[in-house]
Amino acid sequence: MSLEKHVLSVTVRDKPGVLVRIASLFARRGFNIESLSVAKSGIAGYSKTTFVVKGAEKTVEQVEKQLQKLIDVITVVDHSEAKYVDRELMLLKVTVKSSEERTEIRQIASDFRARIVDVHRNALIFEITGDEGKMEAFIEQMKPFGIVELIRTGRVALTRSAADPKILRKAKITTKVI
Amino acid sequence: MTGAEVIIKALEREGVNTIFGMTGGAIMVVYDAMYDSKINHILMRHEQGATHAADAYYRTTGKVGVTIATSGPGATNLITGLANAMMDSAAIVAITGNVPSGLIGTDAFQEADIYGITGPVTKHNYLVRDVNDLPRVIKEAFHIASTGRPGPVLIDIPKDLQIEEFTGDFDAEMDLPGYKPTIKGHAGQIKKAAEALKLAKKPIMIVGGGSQSAADELLEFVENVDIPVITTLMGIGAFPTAKDQWLGMPGMHGTVAANKAISNCDLILASGIRFDDRVTGKISTFAPEATIIHMDIDPAEISKLVKAHVPVVGDLKNILPRLSEYSERLDIDDWRKQTAAWKAKYPERYNTEKPLVSQEVIGMLRKETTDDCIVTTEVGQHQMFAARLFPTEKPRTFVTSGGLGTMGFGLPAAVGAALGNPGRQVVCIAGDGSIQMNIQELATIYKHQLPIIIAIINNGCLGMVRQWQEMFFSERYAEIYLADSNPDFAKLAEAYGIEGHNIHDRESAKIAIEKASKSNKPVLLNFFVYEAENVFPMVPAGAGVADMIIGDQMPEGDYDDVIYEAEVVK
Numbered sequence: 079m080s081l082e083k084h085v086l087s088v089t090v091r092d093k094p095g096v097l098v099r100i101a102s103l104f105a106r107r108g109f110n111i112e113s114l115s116v117a118k119s120g121i122a123g124y125s126k127t128t129f130v131v132k133g134a135e136k137t138v139e140q141v142e143k144q145l146q147k148l149i150d151v152i153t154v155v156d157h158s159e160a161k162y163v164d165r166e167l168m169l170l171k172v173t174v175k176s177s178e179e180r181t182e183i184r185q186i187a188s189d190f191r192a193r194i195v196d197v198h199r200n201a202l203i204f205e206i207t208g209d210e211g212k213m214e215a216f217i218e219q220m221k222p223f224g225i226v227e228l229i230r231t232g233r234v235a236l237t238r239s240a241a242d243p244k245i246l247r248k249a250k251i252t253t254k255v256i
Numbered sequence: 257m258t259g260a261e262v263i264i265k266a267l268e269r270e271g272v273n274t275i276f277g278m279t280g281g282a283i284m285v286v287y288d289a290m291y292d293s294k295i296n297h298i299l300m301r302h303e304q305g306a307t308h309a310a311d312a313y314y315r316t317t318g319k320v321g322v323t324i325a326t327s328g329p330g331a332t333n334l335i336t337g338l339a340n341a342m343m344d345s346a347a348i349v350a351i352t353g354n355v356p357s358g359l360i361g362t363d364a365f366q367e368a369d370i371y372g373i374t375g376p377v378t379k380h381n382y383l384v385r386d387v388n389d390l391p392r393v394i395k396e397a398f399h400i401a402s403t404g405r406p407g408p409v410l411i412d413i414p415k416d417l418q419i420e421e422f423t424g425d426f427d428a429e430m431d432l433p434g435y436k437p438t439i440k441g442h443a444g445q446i447k448k449a450a451e452a453l454k455l456a457k458k459p460i461m462i463v464g465g466g467s468q469s470a471a472d473e474l475l476e477f478v479e480n481v482d483i484p485v486i487t488t489l490m491g492i493g494a495f496p497t498a499k500d501q502w503l504g505m506p507g508m509h510g511t512v513a514a515n516k517a518i519s520n521c522d523l524i525l526a527s528g529i530r531f532d533d534r535v536t537g538k539i540s541t542f543a544p545e546a547t548i549i550h551m552d553i554d555p556a557e558i559s560k561l562v563k564a565h566v567p568v569v570g571d572l573k574n575i576l577p578r579l580s581e582y583s584e585r586l587d588i589d590d591w592r593k594q595t596a597a598w599k600a601k602y603p604e605r606y607n608t609e610k611p612l613v614s615q616e617v618i619g620m621l622r623k624e625t626t627d628d629c630i631v632t633t634e635v636g637q638h639q640m641f642a643a644r645l646f647p648t649e650k651p652r653t654f655v656t657s658g659g660l661g662t663m664g665f666g667l668p669a670a671v672g673a674a675l676g677n678p679g680r681q682v683v684c685i686a687g688d689g690s691i692q693m694n695i696q697e698l699a700t701i702y703k704h705q706l707p708i709i710i711a712i713i714n715n716g717c718l719g720m721v722r723q724w725q726e727m728f729f730s731e732r733y734a735e736i737y738l739a740d741s742n743p744d745f746a747k748l749a750e751a752y753g754i755e756g757h758n759i760h761d762r763e764s765a766k767i768a769i770e771k772a773s774k775s776n777k778p779v780l781l782n783f784f785v786y787e788a789e790n791v792f793p794m795v796p797a798g799a800g801v802a803d804m805i806i807g808d809q810m811p812e813g814d815y816d817d818v819i820y821e822a823e824v825v826k
Contacts, residue, residue: 143556
């Protein structure tokens with residue numbers, strides 16, 4: 079059974095308990111949540127959640143349908159089906175042992191367009207945004223210097239189109255069901 | 257107006273006149289408000305019984321069943337009933353009290369996180385945090401429970417909200433932007449379904465629980481196209497058994513005709529079914545060549561287990577008449593002859609040379625009862641025998657725990673059925689094991705003098721497990737024996753004030769059933785039956801529906817051409 083990665087954007091009512099419902103649905107279907115971000119959407123009273131989940135391809139459709147059944151879920155968009163952009167934010171603290179190292183680290187960071195947000199005598203904290211590949215590459219580059227700590231937000235994603243999610247949802251249901 | 261008074265007023269607005277419940281510390285304010293109302297509250301003896309009664313009330317009347325319980329243990333006792341209603345799509349609204357808002361989360365006396373616990377077993381649930389939300393929440397709960405695919409909704413209300421003064425708008429609108437069930441079937445899909453049906457040479461229709469609310473439309477459609485019909489356990493009653501088209505029940509304990517038809521058909525017109533594993537057997541061998549037209553109100557059921565070639569999402573009441581319009585009598589005479597031949601060759605029959613057997617008793621019950629009688633069952637062998645030998649004739653009359661398989665369902669379900677249908681005959685077919693799981697409801701039956709025939713098919717053991725042990729566990733009968741410690745059920749009934757009889761032989765069985773069916777008051781009949789009776793034919797778990805085990809209890813006959821002993825897998 080191959081486990082595929084899926085990026086799901088779920089618009090929900092901004093109410094207590096909604097996230098638990100979604101999380102327990104994923105758990106019940108054997109989906110592991112790799113990353114999760116929740117934030118206010120552009121519309122008052124609604125939140126937008128982005129899940130990166132890993133699960134068997136054939137159960138993804140079922141999970142999406144089950145999500146749609148939740149009363150507080152408004153739309154579900156599986157980005158794997160369309161072109162989309164995704165970003166995450168990472169804070170990374172790296173040790174600096176010498177001034178040569180400092181120069182080298184700053185050069186790499188600049189190539190990655192990472193910003194220095196905190197400077198210490200023997201450490202630097204960077205802020206970096208980008209897709210998953212960029213995050214991984216930056217981590218690889220920083221590893222030799224000694225990463226003290228890092229934290230990532232999890233992904234957020236938007237479909238590359240002007241259509242609003244309602245239309246997307248409708249289009250999706252027709253293509254799926256027929 | 258207090259929160260509690262708002263609750264009662266809002267329930268009355270929904271047309272509620274019967275509630276099944278049990279009071280307690282965190283809900284007594286609501287009971288106090290109910291004291292002055294016209295609502296008929298049935299005091300059950302256990303909250304689980306209350307949910308099952310509400311469930312059966314819905315199933316037999318089509319009106320939302322309502323159950324009330326207190327916080328903590330009262331609320332947790334609802335769980336099985338909610339899960340049962342969820343699996344069988346029964347519309348229930350459950351109201352629970354909770355500890356006062358300020359105490360929530362402090363491990364207060366009789367506190368349980370019922371909102372968290374019931375999430376996976378309800379269609380939706382609420383923890384109300386503002387007294388002024390009550391009218392809207394209750395309106396939403398009834399709407400959600402009864403529309404689309406029906407299901408249970410729970411409303412948890414902290415005690416302080418029940419006491420607090422209401423200052424909001426009683427007529428507040430529902431606020432459900434994420435809930436829009438599809439009712440009207442897609443015209444293009446219905447046309448596609450009609451075309452596929454027209455081309456089929458060997459089509460069958462499988463009718464499930466979703467068809468109970470569209471029985472008239474179903475009958476009209478079937479009479480128009482004249483297609484063989486199979487009714488699942490949940491579909492029993494939705495189609496009259498006397499019709500030529502009817503082939504019986506499919507699946508694990510289905511009829512030979514139904515399973516043969518599934519294995520040989522080229523099209524399945526699925527009507528409100530969800531392709532449960534007890535129906536399909538091994539999925540890969542389930543009608544692999546057939547075109548699947550799946551009509552259901554729940555889009556999540558489409559292609560969940562069996563891939564649908566032509567899905568039609570919507571209410572069958574809307575879909576079936578339109579499908580009928582596009583269709584005419586199918587040109588499938590050979591197939592009709594074939595299915596009729598299977599049906600004629602393999603009627604229900606059983607060996608009566610042994611001591612009294614369950615199947616005989618259930619057959620006698622069917623003979624003596626009216627055509628519109630309601631049957632409730634517990635879970636196990638007697639349930640399968642009831643499905644096969646006592647399939648009822650009218651929709652919403654066969655009340656059984658199909659999806660969850662809840663032992664303890666039948667007796668409280670009979671309470672709900674009897675109270676929802678005054679004047680109707682109700683028969684509860686039970687086993688000696690399962691009836692003891694909610695036997696306290698005999699008190700409720702006595703109190704309201706509900707005219708229920710409680711038929712215990714007493715084989716002295718947990719029969720279905722016994723059957724599996726005999727067949728698949730080398731006759732190692734682990735923990736199934738009950739006879740040595742069963743109560744004297746007739747005396748027990750009498751202790752509750754209900755007439756009870758212990759019955760050991762055919763002659764007295766016949767007389768007792770005749771008498772009970774005319775008595776119009778509760779009677780408990782305890783039939784001692786042959787212990788080693790098995791339910792056959794049987795498709796072993798994991799096998800395909802064509803692989804039926806015939807067993808040794810059917811009369812001698814020529815079965816070789818169609819059924820054979822399956823390879824038994826442990």
